[in-house]
Amino acid sequence: MGELIVFYSLAALICACSVAVVTFRNPVAAAIFLVLDLFLIAGVYALQNAHFVAAVQVIVYAGAIVVLFLFVIMLLNLTPNDLRHSRHKVPEYMVMLVLAVTCVIVGIALLVSGPSGVDKTKDVLDKIGNTEAIGIELFANYIWPFELASILILLAIIASIVIAKKDKPTGLLKQNKKGVF
C-alpha cells in the first residue's frame, strides 16, 4: 500500500514535470524541471530495487548532462525576442516547494523499497537489487559493450571539440552572415 502511494505521487510529479519541460518558454526553467524530472525517475528506479541505477541516474543525468544543457543555455545568452518571451512566470517559492516535496518523496521511496517491503524471494532480490551482482554481470558478460562504450565516449569528446571549434572567418561565412541561409 505504501509502495502504491509513493508510486502514484512520483508518477504524478513526473508527468507534471515532463509537461513543464515541454511547455515552458524559458529554457533555464525547463532545464531545472528536467533535473527534477530525472531525479524523480531515479526515485522510480529505487522503488523497483534498482538502487545502483538510481544513483547513476542522479550522478550522470541530473549531475552532468543537465549541467551541460545549462552551460549551453547560458553560453548562447538568448534574448527574450529569441524565445518570444514566456507567459509562464513561476515564483521562486513554488520551485523550492516542489523541490522539497520531491526530496521527501524520493526519500520515502528509498525507505519503502528494498528487500523487506516487497513480496519477492530473497534469491531474486539478491540478484537484481545488488550492486555487486551488477558489477559481476557488467564485467563478465558485457565486457565488450562496456569497452566499446568507452571508445564511444572518447569519440564523442573529440567530435564535440571539433564541431564546436571556432572556424576561421572565410568568404562563405561572411556570405552566410548577410542572410543567404
Next chain:
Amino acid sequence: MVSIEHYLILATVVFFCGMFAVLFRRNIIFMMMGIELMLNAVNIVFVSASNELGHLDGQIMVFFVVTVAACEAAIGLAMVIAIFRRYGTINTDFLRVLRG
C-alpha cells in the same frame, strides 16, 4: 503492489511528452530535452522489465543508454553552439538549408 503496467503507462506518458517536444518545439535545446525525456522513458521500461523478470540485463542496458545519451547531449550541444555561432539563431524555422 505496483504492477508492471503502472510503470509502462508512466513511461508512455513521459515518452509522449518528449515526442511532443521534438515534434512541436522550434528551439533546438527544447528538442534535445525531449530526446532526453524519451531516453528516460525507455530506461523506465528497461528497469521495470528487469524487476518483473528478476533479471539483471535490463539494468545493464540502462547504463549503455545513459552512455549514449551523454554522448548525444555532448555532440548535439556542440552542434547547437556551432549553429548559433554561424546563423545567430537556434530556431528551426530559420534553419531550412541542409547545406553546410
